[in-house]
Amino acid sequence: MNDPLLQVSGLKVHFPIKRGLVFDRTVGHVRAVDGVDLTVQRGQTYGLVGESGCGKSTLGRAILRLEEPTEGQVLFDGQDLRALGAEPLRKMRRRMQMVFQDPLSSLDPRASVESLLTEPLTVHGLSEADREQFGRDSAKSHAAKASSMLDVVGLPGSALAKYPHEFSGGQRQRIGIARAMILNPELVIADEPVSALDVSVQAQVINLLEGLQDLLGLTYLVIAHDLAVVRHISDVIGVMYLGTVVEQADSDDLYAEPLHPYTIALMSAIPIPDPDVEDRRERILLRGDLPSPADPPSGCRFHTRCPFRQATRCDTEVPALRPVEGAAGRLVACHWAEEIRSGAVHVADPTLLVEPDVPAPAARA
Numbered sequence: 001m002n003d004p005l006l007q008v009s010g011l012k013v014h015f016p017i018k019r020g021l022v023f024d025r026t027v028g029h030v031r032a033v034d035g036v037d038l039t040v041q042r043g044q045t046y047g048l049v050g051e052s053g054c055g056k057s058t059l060g061r062a063i064l065r066l067e068e069p070t071e072g073q074v075l076f077d078g079q080d081l082r083a084l085g086a087e088p089l090r091k092m093r094r095r096m097q098m099v100f101q102d103p104l105s106s107l108d109p110r111a112s113v114e115s116l117l118t119e120p121l122t123v124h125g126l127s128e129a130d131r132e133q134f135g136r137d138s139a140k141s142h143a144a145k146a147s148s149m150l151d152v153v154g155l156p157g158s159a160l161a162k163y164p165h166e167f168s169g170g171q172r173q174r175i176g177i178a179r180a181m182i183l184n185p186e187l188v189i190a191d192e193p194v195s196a197l198d199v200s201v202q203a204q205v206i207n208l209l210e211g212l213q214d215l216l217g218l219t220y221l222v223i224a225h226d227l228a229v230v231r232h233i234s235d236v237i238g239v240m241y242l243g244t245v246v247e248q249a250d251s252d253d254l255y256a257e258p259l260h261p262y263t264i265a266l267m268s269a270i271p272i273p274d275p276d277v278e279d280r281r282e283r284i285l286l287r288g289d290l291p292s293p294a295d296p297p298s299g300c301r302f303h304t305r306c307p308f309r310q311a312t313r314c315d316t317e318v319p320a321l322r323p324v325e326g327a328a329g330r331l332v333a334c335h336w337a338e339e340i341r342s343g344a345v346h347v348a349d350p351t352l353l354v355e356p357d358v359p360a361p362a363a364r365a
């Protein structure tokens, strides 16, 4: 399939670090996103994972131009979003929506569900298809559309008259999803859509997102810090580290054989769910915290924490995100991807390993 809806290339978002009495001096930059390329095919789900602070949310916001990129290009349905003026961008916005971790926490708690759901319709109006079904734009047609969206996300129409605090976290996320979907978007960026929810509720919300994708023909970019969350929903997964994508692969391939040392470490933190399968994988603990995006390490940004680090190439030479010989469809930003795959390069620092019977470390968040 080659029908890209979203193409991101060379995208950078650098935030200035200001000092001085009136913050008038720029003393450096936080390189939150530092040269990201990714393509999301129409109808696909692209899962973007990485530790907290690696730049996932900034990337999502920059794609929608809620954050102004410093450099790079974002093509949506072939159109360069950065080249659009205010009015064409506003029109384009209805085609791209965002689902947040707790979408209602940033909204007015005194607003009823009806006003929360109809607000986007007040700004953008009903789509042509919805006008045929619900009538021209009016309070009545907007309320009817809002009620139908509640039905789609599995909530009763009576919820319209209620307020966000009257709902559980899972129900609030359903309302947030209804609000994002009410304009019939094509692309939905879901930023940590289930990380605030109990594990039992997480699966329901993921199932809802999957069902809506089929029903409404959506394309998703799902952002999460937890590989387990994006596993089942994603067709393709991109792993992000310190502002860059370090590995990209079809979801099944990535889980079967992670090749970037960072992905290998993230994966070794996920327990194997089948109790009959003995988990004898080497566990790799990530040493230390994420380095500062204001002063990323030289060479490969992961080299300071990498158990496969080889002196001195990893410390000095930036690895490109590139295809890996013999692993079709895979892109990896590691000098030693082929060697790691064949077993020719081993863990260089054995103190970074723990024995297989030690419980898996919690995924870093």
Ligand SMILES: Nc1ncnc2c1ncn2[C@@H]1O[C@H](COP(=O)(O)OP(=O)(O)OP(=O)(O)O)[C@@H](O)[C@H]1O
Pocket (backbone or CB within 6 Å): 015, 030, 031, 032, 050, 051, 052, 053, 054, 055, 056, 057, 058, 059, 225, 293
């Ligand atoms: N407006 C801003 N000004 C300055 N720095 C920022 C700004 N927004 C984000 N950052 C910094 O950019 C880096 C990336 O942040 P971002 O929120 O995108 O990461 P993330 O991977 O989404 O993490 P989380 O899951 O915690 O949200 C962090 O170091 C963060 O402190």
